[in-house]
Amino acid sequence: xKQQEVxxxxxxxTRRAILKRLQGGSLTAGELGEGFDITSASLSHHFAVLxxxxxxxxxxxxxxIVYSLNxxxxxxxxxxxxxxxxxxxxxx
Amino acid sequence: xKQQEVxxxxxxxTRRAILKRLQGGSLTAGELGEGFDITSASLSHHFAVLxxxxxxxxxxxxxxIVYSLNxxxxxxxxxxxxxxxxxxxxxx
DNA sequence: GCAATAATTAGATATTTGTCTAATAATCTA
DNA sequence: TAGATTATTAGACAAATATCTAATTATTGC
Numbered sequence: 001x002k003q004q005e006v007x008x009x010x011x012x013x014t015r016r017a018i019l020k021r022l023q024g025g026s027l028t029a030g031e032l033g034e035g036f037d038i039t040s041a042s043l044s045h046h047f048a049v050l051x052x053x054x055x056x057x058x059x060x061x062x063x064x065i066v067y068s069l070n071x072x073x074x075x076x077x078x079x080x081x082x083x084x085x086x087x088x089x090x091x092x
Numbered sequence: 093x094k095q096q097e098v099x100x101x102x103x104x105x106t107r108r109a110i111l112k113r114l115q116g117g118s119l120t121a122g123e124l125g126e127g128f129d130i131t132s133a134s135l136s137h138h139f140a141v142l143x144x145x146x147x148x149x150x151x152x153x154x155x156x157i158v159y160s161l162n163x164x165x166x167x168x169x170x171x172x173x174x175x176x177x178x179x180x181x182x183x184x
Numbered sequence: 185g186c187a188a189t190a191a192t193t194a195g196a197t198a199t200t201t202g203t204c205t206a207a208t209a210a211t212c213t214a
Numbered sequence: 215t216a217g218a219t220t221a222t223t224a225g226a227c228a229a230a231t232a233t234c235t236a237a238t239t240a241t242t243g244c
Contacts, residue, residue, distance in 0.1 A: 063210075
């Protein structure tokens, strides 16, 4: 996990919202952008940041690019936080 | 938990190192800064960011300010990640 | 009270980041 | 193949951030 990239990616509310939306399953760039009040160019930028952090994966399907969550990285992140701070309640 | 503040605070490597150092127990601002190659003014800035996110607590002891980890917030963060992404392996 | 020590705040600056418009790339369909 | 659709890249710009030096605040001990 590229820790630095992951944390930076998570630091933006739009990107967290994108990830949240991907919980429900894969979506195309277009679908993913619906309801955000920014241009598709800006969205593409956010997608790129998420990809760089390996938080999302992409696949072309015709004219569309389908985004899906790479939950491994999020798992790693959560685990990292828990390990990192041993007194964090949890059954490790 | 002020999610946005917490994520932003965690996005900087110096601040993560500070938190890590506090795992071992409370430290004064001076002790906390040892080994970082930045000025104490810059460190103070980082401390302020961590305080704003409520990741650390402070207490004056004479001339010193003692910093300690507020692990509650980190707990919340880890829990949030796990809840947020249901398919994250864990026993919730 | 005054000098010394510890830490923060003020002000300046360079870099990074989020956003925009315009241009480009890739694919579909008529 | 030309036009339409979907998405990304390029280039510009404003806002946010990390850093620095200098000034200020708080406290100790002589």
